[in-house]
Amino acid sequence: MKKKIICTFLASLLAFGCPVSAFAAEITATAIPNSKNLEGWSDFSDGMCLIIQNRSKLGYINTAGKVVISPKYAYARDFSEGKAMVVIDGKVCYINKTGNVVISTGLNYDYDEYGWAYSGETEFKNGMACVYGPGGWGSINTAGKVVIPFQFDKPYFFNEKGLAQVFLNGDMNYIDTKGNLIFPAGYSSIGENKDGTWTGIRHDQLSHAGFLHSEYSSYDLLDAKGNIIKTNVKTSAGKNFDMIALAQATLDDYGLSKDRYLSISTPVDGIAKASLLYDVAVANYGGARNVYIDTKTCREIAGPFNLAEDFREGYALVSKNVTDGFVTYTKNGLINTKGQPVLPLEYETVNTKGLSEGHMLAKKNGTLYLIKSTGHKGGFTDVSSADYFYKPVKWAVEKGITSGVSDSSFAPNQTCTRGQIISFLWRAAGSPQPSISNPYSDVKSNDYFYKAALWAYEQGMAEDISFSPNAPCTRAMAVEFMWRYDGSPSYTAELPFYDVNTDADYAEAIAWAVDEGVTSGTSETTFSPDSTCTRGQIVTFLYRGFAG
Template sequence: MRKIVILSLMILGQSIFAQELALVKEKAKIGYIDKSGNYSVQPTYDSAKDFSDGLAAVKVKDSWGFIGKDGQMVIEPSFSRTRDFNDGLCAVERDGAWFYINKKGEKQTMPYSDKIYDFTSGVAVMKVGNKIGAFDKAGKVTIPAEYDVIKPFQNGFARASKNGQWGIIDTNGKVIVPVEYKDVGEYVNGVTWAQKEKSYGVIDGNVFTVVEGADKIWDFGNQTLTYARRNGKVGFVDKAGKWIIEPKFAKARAFNQNLAPVFEGGKWGYINIEGNYVVEPSYNDAESFSNDGLAPVKGKSWGFIDTSGKLVIPMEYDISISFGFTEKNKGFNGGVSRVKKSGKWGFIDTKGNLLGNKWFYNAELFHN
């Protein structure tokens, strides 16, 4: 019986930790709701940040501390400024000095850096003079400070530059794509784009293939096609650098669910991977499909269509005002979408139901 109770408590703890919460502001106070729309943390804070790595920074009087998802204070307020927890560590400021802490609030000794950077993919960038390197969570330097620029790591890879040339490195400093290109994109599933002298092309592994006539290529996403431009028109290329859909559109966005939004004749529609219209151009704006199988489309306001092109949620919302939204997080994320109506923010599910039947003065995306 005792083992069953302990196991149940462990499962409950894991469930709470895995639960995503969204920061919301009701009147003048900030709290956090779960995906049922109910408060997990009551709105009691004047200033607070999103959850990240299981903790959220909250301000009490003049100091910042961190709460867990049960609303209990985990790290007592004692910091003048904070970043977000990632990989179990967070950069904080106290008495004018920045340093790292762990989830117990203990100060961590790390290699010297002129500027403090957040951990991503298990490493943090360090700046020594005019050069950039990186170190891991144990404080071990994994990349000597020999680069001019290292962009934030994503899924274990980062764009890096030396002497005006760009390539891709991993968190151990291994060169994945040689640092010899004028520009390079994000490294996704072993593929990226690059510019070499005046030519644009695709790199699959570390082999560069020129895309005939291309003067711009966008990052690859969830599928093996990405969009590219030639002579002012946009089409789609594969990871071998071959034009799969000839450039004939004024604008385009990424494929997902085997559909991509394209702009032609002053309106947006959706094509399949053969380049044929599944949804004829009829919208003033359109975004890529999410993994939930819905895409935001705009008439006077925003609604959502399914992969057959059927409008399943009416066009009566705003979705992309402020908060630095990108194409990747507009619309549905994990079964809910952040929307605005009549000046208030809330969340709807894939059926169009308002979570908790409640609107807020402000709302952010759900985070772990």
């Protein structure tokens, strides 16, 4: 397959050029007019950020620094898939980016229940959002229809495999996107193993549960369909993990002295955050304990800081305490992965943990500022060198297969649609001109995917009269499109995935994808064919299938 498109990629390069893909960027700060009473209140999400006025009413600002929805809500959540949850007259509603109500759930807002919910749990993901109603937590669709009944004890969200961890009558369980329970009742804890099996600990198997450790004498081994493989598997009980000892063992990995450091975090972008010993920090740095370590050289590159966040989008939010007489202030700024300050420690208020979608809000001297990561055209602030999709995204942009959703954002975690993946494949093929009339009922000549859809029909990749361009692309759809593009080669290899039937339409495509190294399973025994794909996952599939 890789040989097949070498020539078409050369054609793509000539047709589209090679956009400069710079993944590092500089930082600018722009004052927002008339912002004395405003503060940022969240991360940027879907191009919007919550703001709060006089610490009472919430509204939204966009990435241009314009207040597009005036502060008027007592309760509001982040935008996702073009919608945000707000409370109007005590009822849960969803608004669009112009502030118009698009879903009126009619459900009462319960402060205690929603106080336990993270913003992501009530956001729309793949057309569903988790909300609280009579009987507990459930899900609605974009029409406001209840698609998963209100019955669960706590809010939940679905992972990339289409599963959500839920609690029902004190038991932990998992549900699929239709609300079906996966495992039997009675488990206190359930977790997935690397081989695709699951470990379930029943309430009667748990002898002690604590903050740092749990004790249990046996557990059940289950498959991903919830069937018990083995019950009461014996294990050593009462093991207590020494967290300090574990941290010091990590220090040894980097050759860091235990006379200076207490612990070190998992590296991000090759940089790890380390904590100094209390006595060292007090004696030498006024109590500031957080430093950053370059894991290649095992040397400090920045700090100490009083507060330090992990790197996000190539930058880390840091702060130092400044004392003026008897008053101590916190000053915030940003550093890059070289440890260099790119936003000075001048900002008093930053209600976030760093940049998101290339932006954040910070306040200085009574004025709110839009902090923006800007740089070379084609650079993405939401793609870092530590991401598994870093090289695939860079490759796809350079080949003209795809671009970002904006100059600074690729949106790798955004759901990929059928229209998008067909467009990606069409561009990879050199953007050939289709020679047929439009066979689709739901494709118009001014759609961005128009030529791609017609080309796909010609190639036998999508032959129904309805193309469904906005439908989410699943893992099975993605590999089937690629397999058909490669000529639908015959594959009879036995698959290890219990969730792929041998007579499924996409079985050969999955066998092909595994053999070509396009993708493997989501575990050793599962492929998750119905799970939706993100933009980052799709370009990774294409990169593995076409690059080289």
